[in-house]
Amino acid sequence: MDVMVAVIRPKQGHSGQGYKPQLYEILLLDSKTPPGEKVKPAKYLPMFQMKVGEEEPRALVLTQVQRLTNIKGERALQVQWSSDVSASHRESLSQFCLYFVPVSPNEKINKRFADQAQNAPGFYPLDYVTEVVNNGSINFPSSTKKLLQHLESWLKEKHIRPNAIECMFRAGAEYRIHFTVHNPVFIPSRITSDTNTGGGGTPAPQEVVKVANEALAKMLFIEKCETVVINPLFGSNLEYKTKPNSYVINQHWPSIPQYDKIIAATLPGPSWKVQYPLHSYAAAGDKTEVEILLKQGYPHSQLDSVSCAPIHYAAWYGCISVVETLLGAGCSPNLLDGTNSTALHIAAKKGNEQLAQCLLQCPDIDLNIKDKDGKRALDICLSVPNKTMGHEQVEQLVREAADRPNYTVEVFLMDKTSKNLMLTSGFRTTVQQLNEQMMKEFNLPKNYSDIFTLWIGSKSLELQLKLEYEVVKALQQYNTRTVHMLTDSKNPSEEEPVLTWRRNVKVSVEKEKQLQHTKALDLLFHEAYHNYISGLYPCKDKDAVTFATILLCLQHQETTRVKPALSNLSQNQLKELIPAAILRHKDTSHWVNKISKEYPNVRDTPQQQLKSQFLTACQRLTVYGSAFFMGTIISPLRKAPTSCYVGVNDIGIHIIGLHTKQMVQSMVYREITWKHIAEKTMLEIRIIRPVNRNPRDSSTRGVIEIRTRQAGLIDHLMQQLDRMHGDYSNR
Structure with missing residues (x-):
């Protein structure tokens, strides 16, 4: 049997909620194309022959991985087929067996070994590998391509199962057993730090070495003293909460305040705690309970009986972690209380530098909001009596924030108007985050969240962006990478990218017909008009x-x-x-x-x-709801290649003449089979004659070739839509 191996190296945070391909790297072998040959680079998964029953397969897999890459994996897990994989797909790969081999995040390939290897091994980001597999810019054997797609589905399933990812990437038992001695000074003799071994041997975790060295230093110090008092919290930076029966915090100590100008925050009685539990826990600084209540649906921005929100109580009592939690849940840093004050006003009054830093990290914070006395946060810092070092530091932070640019991005609608949206996470802002802003702009209900999404495009290309894509990165790479890879444009630099909020191509027409929201129907109308008047709806x-x-x-x-x-x-x-x-x-x-x-x-x-x-x-038009691509059609019914638009929607593929704007061919999924031929940048469509068609009709037979650099995208979208929406007949 042919065994293929997926050696995966994780990045920090990989075990968090949800599968993120950018947090993994996969090992691929390179065919080492000779210099000067005009051949696409080819990459593939490590593979070897294994005779069933001769040896423990997992041990053999790890041995082969070490021989091919000089890397020692933690364990070998066989990737099982999931229930949603078709029988035909399983049969086509029946001669292959895929093993998953996790390695340490610190594992690296020795450069000398890679240079001498026949097929140079290297780690590549998994999101990049998925992208090039789909767009065909790099050659992959068909078996490698299919197994990579299956591997991604398998990893997504593992992320859903609690603790599955942590167990898969945990260090092997042989390694962990060295740290079972409960002596903080002990470092195993066979496992030491990189500095002690000079690079030879397995490195111990740096935290183990650090703790051992610190413990040893303390023990040596204690031996020279007659009396020792140990405070376990000293210098540890550990959060520690006392548990007295009651206590009073003087917010103005050690300075002497002007008592006639103190604005005291007083909490209402027990009934208030019952009526506003989120406010109560925010004031107490109980982050855990705040998170639980937010998950249960308690509104993060609700004002209580004295017109204060949870963020105002958390800010007043200096509970920074609770403020961060509320902001992360969607609470605005510009929320006003009954005195028209924001949390930043409170930070200015208190001289709380940490609170100010937390709030000023929000890109959409408004520094010019004035309270009931007409003062901005900066004005309060300047006029506060008995100014402390904290007030001066808050003043400096506010001034620096006022000088930084406001990062926004322009998103167009199909009626040619636009919205300027704030990059709430700076340059890491995702499509999902901008979609949420657009939903709020039009006050659309939550169940409409999958109807519209963000597209990027120019005169030669239009692409629907994935929800996890970082928008600024997509704009930066559009001219230098995307247009070059997916079009034949002679001047990629002239393809100016534009962001548009429009219909999600993955939404079926049947679902769209059920929509009733007036603004949503307006957005769909303008997009339909644009496509109709452009000749894309023959x-x-x-x-x-x-x-x-x-x-x-x-x-x-x-x-x-x-x-x-x-x-x-x-x-x-x-x-x-x-x-x-x-x-x-x-x-x-x-x-x-x-x-x-x-x-x-x-x-x-x-x-x-x-x-x-x-x-x-x-x-009612067959082509409605399509995503459009550009290419050249070669058909047995036409004498010469024809430039065309290729429309793909939930019922099939539709070919429209580029210049004539007439329908050349329209085919539903049940009438065709297709495959992507990457080396020819071509989509081959084979027409199957339906039972109810005239067998003498030549238009129902033959093979159609669509040559385009976007063939991989078309193939991927057709597979998704056919799988999502099933077999639709002509509308």
Whole structure:
């Protein structure tokens, strides 16, 4: 049997909630293409032959990994097929067996060994490997490609199971047994630090070496003293809470305050604690209970009976960890209390430097908010009596924050308007975070969160971004990497990337028809109009007349203005109502007469209902809801290659002439099979003759080739949509 091995090296934080491919690296072998040869680099998983039953397979896998890479893995786990993998997919890979070998985060490949190896091993980020597998920029054997895709699904499943990831990457038992001696000074003789071994042998964890050395130093020191008093908390930076029956904190000690100007925060009685438990725990600094209540759905920004939110109590009592928790849950740092004060005003009054640092890390914090006395946080720092070092430090922090730029990004809508959104996590802000901001901008309900998402595009390319993508990184790499990899553009630098918030291609038309929110329908209408007028929704002349009539009524909200507008329609005005590819077939008078006859059917219809009618008519078109790509079609029915748009939606693939804007071929998933041929940057579609079709009809047979650098993206999207939405017949 052929055994393939996935050697995985994790990064810090990999065991957190949710699978993140950027936190893993995978070992691949390189084919070492000779210099000067114009051949794509080829990479593949380590593989070797294994005879079943001759030796313990896991031990053999680890031995082979060490021979190929000079790396000693922790353990070898066989990757089992999950229940959602099709029988045909399993059968095609039945001769392969995939093993997962986790290694230490500190494990590195010896450079001399890699240079001398026949097929140089190297670690590559797993998110990068997934991306190049999908877009075909690097050659992978088909078996490696399929097993990599299966490995990612397997890892996602492991992340769902509690403690599964921690157990997989835990150091081996043979290694852990060396640290079972309960003597803090003890360091195993066979396992020492890097500095002691000079690089030879297995390094002990640095924290073990540090603790052992510190303990030894204390013991030597104690031996020279007659009397020793040990304070276990001294210098440890451990959080420690006393448990007295009651205590009073003087916020103004050691300075002497002006008692007539003190604003004291007093908590209401027991009934308040019952009515506002989140506020109560925030004031007490109980981070654990605050997190529990937030998960249960308690509102983080609710004002209590004295117009204070939990963040104001946490700020007043200096509970920084609770403030961080509330901010992380979505609470705004600009939330006002009954005196129009924010948490930053409280930090200024208290001279609390740590609180100010925590709040000023929020990119959307407003430094110019004034309280009931007309003072900003900076004004309070300047005018506070008995100014302390803390007040001076808060003042400096606020001044520095005022000088930093506000990082925003412009996101366009399909009606050509735009929104400037704050990069709430700076340059690490994700698509998911911007989507959440857009949902708030339009006040859309939570169950609409998957209807719209962020796209990036230019004149040669449009891509729907994954939710975990960092937006700034996507913009920075667009000209230098994305356009170069996925288009034939001769001037990638001229492809200026634009972010657009629009329909999620993975949403089915059937689900879209159930939407009722007015703003959501407006957004969908503008996108449908853009695609229709651009010629991406090929339709019959009769449909074009219906669309044009609705659009004309929308342009003139008063019905009395429609007929005069009809009599004066020019060719240029018609271009806003009818796609140019359809418009050029007939003269202006023809279209005016047709629209005039259709007008009584939509006269006196409310504007919102007109938009719904337009959208409903578009939804009946086979190509509606597609993501569009560009390429060249080679078909047995056409004599020469034809430049085209390739539309992919929940029911199939649709090919539209680039210049004619006419439908060349439209195929549903149940009528075709397809495969991505990476080395030819081509998608090969084989048409299967349906039972209810005429066997003499040549349009239902043959092979269609679509040559495009975007073939990998098309293939991946088709597989996802076919799997998600099943087998739809023509709409």
